[in-house]
Amino acid sequence: MRQLMGRGLLAAGLVAAGVLVTPAGAQAASADIVLSQVYGGGGNTGAPYANDFVELYNRGTATVPVTGWTVQYASATGSTWSRTTLSGSIAPGHWYLVAEAAGAGGGAPLPTPDASGTTALSATAGKVALVTNATALTCSRGCVTAAGVKDFIGYGSTASSSETAPTPNLSNTTAALRNGAGATDTDDNAADFTVTAPNPRDSASGASLRIHDIQSTGHLSPYLGKAVTGIPGIVTAKDSKGFWMQDPNPDTNPATSEGIYVFLNAAPSQLVGDSVTVNGTVNEFRPANTSTNLTTTEITTPAVTLVAHGAALPAPTVVGQGGRVPPSTVIEDDANGDVEAGGVFDPATDGIDFWESLEGMRVELDDPAVVGPTNTFGEVPVVPVGSTTRTNRGGIVLQAGDANPERVVVDKTLAPTPTVNVGDTLSGAVVGIVTYAFGNYHLAVTATPAVASGGIQQEVTTTPGAGQLSVATFNVENLAPSDPQTKFDALGRAIVTNLKAPDLIAVEEIQDNSGATDDGTVAANVTLSDLTAAITRAGGPAYTWREIDPVNDQDGGAPGGN
Template sequence: MKLLLSLFVSVTILTSISFGLTIGQINGPRYLSPYAGQNVTGIRGIVTAKGPSGFFLRSVEEDLRSDASNSIYVFGSTFLRNITVGNLIALDATVAEYRSSTAYIYLTELTNARNLKILSSLNPVVPIAIGQNFATYPPAQQFSGFDNGDVLSIPNNSSQISVKNPVLDPTQYGLDFWESLSGELVSIQGLTAISKPNSFGDTWITGSWNVTGRNGRGGMTMTDRDSNPEAILIGAPLDGSDNPADIRLGDSLEDITGVVTQAFGFYRILPLTSLAVAGTKIPASVAPTTLLSNGTSCNQLSMGAYNVENLTPTSTILPSIAKHIVEYLKAPTIMFLQEIQDDNGAVNDGVVSANLTLTTLVNSIKAQSNITYAYATVNPVSNSDGGEPGGNIRVAYLYQPSRIRLHNANPGSSTDANAVSLGSDGIPELKYNPGRIDPLSAAWSASRKPLAAAWETLDGRNVFYTVNVHFGSKGGGSSIHGDLRTPVNGGVANRLMQANVTADFISQILALSPSAKIITAGDFNEFSFAPPLISFVSLSGLQELDEVAKTPVEERYTYLYDMNCQQLDHIFVSPSLAARPVGLEHIHVNTWASVQDQISDHDPSVALLDVCE
């Protein structure tokens, strides 16, 4: 494990020597050992597990008065051939605190092991069973006492566990719970996969303990002030085998035994052997939407939103994106698309047009359904909107010209700032249709600009407005299991500015016409209960459609990240639309698929709205 790490950080080595300590005393009841950097002698314990770079040792003299772990990792391969599981051994070593990044929590371990003595063999090794009684349930809501009750509270990184070094409270805080078991051999029954495997084959799970946030698929949905600390990551098997790569959200897994450790920014269990799938959630795939437009009628108009993940004319996923729009979204009247790249993708040559990308997608949809879409977008300035260099991602609309059209079409340019005024007919008019919202604002540095548009039904009687968004990414964030508390929500300050600029534009439409019908949709890269979207709702006057449609909070997700089903993609509507019958469905065509079968990293959503005057 440690041989794969590139950066070594440790507590300064001291010269003192400590005699006759137990492993529990070495760990201590806090995150950092009181003996870090000291040489210790005569440490006794039973070998509970072996890995390629060290072994795990459990004390034979457990301290039941403390929450300190009675097990520890002994780093180094010197004695691996000499020992077997069940050996009672004694050794001298140095206590170290190790982490591969300053953003991670330290792992207390023994290094430079020497003077090994095998005292006996064939000693029983019984794992601690997590989840078999209330005393072994991980806490289900709070990660750390330094999070102010909310891992999304700001300011971020206002304290660090390595600095505060708190006394462990494993009954209250998830990180304290897993730290209190660091190095320990444990067993878990009743496993449910709550993520797909990452590129290293690691998968988040829950076991047979009480949880919060469980959705119908078996995943754990992130909700206000609850990001699911009861989950644990299952890492690389100690026997060198590989975990399955095709695990899907909600799969049931066979029971495991393994050791608890801290690596790459997360607490994890390293199983003795690989995970095995015991059963797959039924149905295996998601059903198509039931929300269909009613012909050309304005009272049942369907709208879809989809982040199509760096789509180019030659993307291998393009026919599948078209298939999703046709078969799963049932060809909504209008599609809000994000991450449309330019006509030659990530070739950094100044090309910004996406006409070929969008035409290729429109043609693929028509070939699969005989449905004709038109498109509307505004090209960015080259390399000004983030994403892959040269890719020039932007937001775009697809719409069915047999049902709706742009109201007084007048497209703006890359740098034209849209504006709102009251038209001669008494309804708000956009200066540019479609047009970008304040594209020169500092809020949009290296980020996509929202695209506002006004639409009308073909009889010209029903006008409504849309804003298509793709806010700044969460790049630069820190691990939810990390040293920094609260964890860094990467880009949150930029998203707050973006939310406010977008909300201000929308509020101008509502100020001119409180009954205006406005739909804002897309990839906000943020949660409804985080400061940027709290501010957006407050300033814009819009309501989240999930709230209007009364979607259960556990079913509000469009994305998988770490242990959480998350909602980064949202639809907001103005009060006049919220007061009418609405429909909303998140189509989990990607979050329910295996890694190999997913087309985008986001799920699309479909809304059904009444835009009639």
């Protein structure tokens, strides 16, 4: 008696477990093709469409062939499966529409289906499987992990199998639509799908937006301020507030960037190499909100869905010889004052448009030449090999007809930059993300470049002869009394040793006695006295100085420094 009772309790327990706690799918979320919509009310009373349908979506980054696959349907608790055979392939970011049986109550025709069958789906509850072969399933429960099942949905509360939990019941006027325009997949039907009005999409109805659509051919996105969904990309780099991503399937137009920044306003959890889709709002970020700065296009308030880890990064676009060659003389020649408001967007001839067309993308410069020393912000101006017109010490000459549009600033946003000087070379492939900051396009390198020294030495002028008057200009780089003594000493040595203590020196960038503090001070007598004392300590003459105090905050210089 006790043995029979035990068996009875065990059987009841199994039944209860099957009804109340459907096991979650053991398989990982599909990296590419998923069931994105199910509708079973076609042709019923009040139905908006004449046919039932199942919709697929490619949330991955490569085209997937589906010839020989099947979409299969069984009733909510049944184990007999009807099959519809698929053919063709599905491009990334595209849908695929499978039309099924029509009802007798009318409704609008579906868009042209990509495959057709005769299966009549329940309007309220059922099970649909995407299977990578033609073999009919035989399961009622546990179907998620059945052989060949690529993706699965249980819809309606009575569905005997589902990914984690089924969706709510559907109706003649509602379908189950996968969130994120088809891209969201956490292996939980209840969480991944929303029950709402049906929206059938076939492969001809167009893909979801891509990054190049958002970037477009211009400095401002045509989608500025608009919500976008299901934007696919590979995470290529990240900083403390977000990440850059790039579409691994570019269009054929070099004027449209394939990269974009996703602004999280927090440290990203995403990893470089993650394949993701992003929902959010398109924004144009202007540094310091200063009108003279250009904007960079970004996606804000994002919801990020992981597709897969470890995707291959898109190959960097080579800039320079053997790749895209930037304009050599013209920055902009057809805009009337504001490149964002007018002019022709022409990356082939306008430097400002050339770098804009690469915004947010991985770019490679091979052995770029250093045309300026590393500054206090870790920034290094470089030009691609072959750039002209160069100085005899390795710089590049600014001329009336040549504003050096090929010049780009290597910065340390993502990796430290080396200390270099004019005439050096950053050896090998220098790879980074094209960004923009304060009047210049930048290359945020993702690894510290190696350096080949050009061997440049500080110049030493010729000592003036008898009867000669020596005159020099000297930039002391915002010198203030608060600067360290080492700076004053170095300037003193340069004047005595390198300039040979000229008879007359016009000094540039002397700050007032309070430095950059904007407190009304305009006199610079302390700064000048400290500088002349440093010259004397270095073995030079005892200079006297003359200045005319500027009008506070009116005569240029660093803010507050006068």
